[in-house]
Amino acid sequence: MTTQPLSVPTDATTKRRHGRFWRVLAYIVAVWVAVTAVYLLFLWPWMQTWGATAAEKNATLPGDDIVSNANLRSTKGITIQAPPEAIYPWLLQIGVDRGGMYSYDWLENLFGLNVHTVDRIVPEYQEVQVGDFWRFTPQDYVLNPGPGLYVRQLIENEAVLLCFGMEGKPEDACIDTWQFVLQSQADGTTRLLLRSNMAIEQELPIKLTYFVQFTMERKMLLTLRDRAEQVTAIFCFDISVPLYQCPNQHR
DSSP, X not given: OOOOOOOOOOHHHHHHHHHHHHHHHHHHHXXXXXXXXXXXXXXXXHHHTTTOOHHHHHSOOTTTTSSTTOOEEEEEEEEESSOHHHHHHHHTTOBTTTTBOSSOHHHHHTTTOOOOOXXXXXXXXXXXXXXXXXXXXXXTSSSOSOEEEEEEEEETTTEEEEEEEETTBOOSSOOBEEEEEEEEOTTSOEEEEEEEEEOOSOHHHHHHHHHHHHHHHHHHHHHHHHHHHHXXXXXXXXXXXXXXXXXXXXX
8 A cells, every 4th residue: 555645735825825814814903903094083072972962061060179180081971850858869869789780780790799779768878978989899899909999079969979999998190981961851750860080001901991981881871860750659659749849841
């Protein structure tokens, strides 16, 4: 029995393989550059100002002075068919081990956070003081101490001003905020604005990963709207409630 000699790649074959590799790599890089350019030019600005008007985007809001050297800012907004005093208590309940994050519980629970967003006002969560820490992770989580929010300032029925940080390390110089601002409207509705001021040295990594934060923040605003409007609808169904306290004065 004769054996066939092993084929040895020729120089031409090797060159073709190398050429194919570099063409594929160039294609991948070109697609990545194009997608990144579209993201930064169109999607990033849209996410930064989702739901906000031009006036709201440019307005000075409570808490803008917390981050003195901010170089990144986002302002999101949503209209809620409820007065500010019906929304403010929901804001005071934020926290994984408190009222929840009002976002995608199922997604957060994939990471073992055990989040359960409440659908009612819980009295014990209303006792909030400046300096309190609202956790993003439970106390018994593997990451402990973990990240969360420090309460920097409370303006009743107007603003809840928070600073990102690590538990046990309340930094004097805040570099990232959540500023929840309530603005009542003439028609009885309320604009809920969520502004974030950031002082970040490396902007590009934040921009490229911002889609995750935007998705969670958008859902949070929508859930806050739904929670407040549901309670207000029940409240305004009572004919003893004056019409001026109900959005759009509908029964």
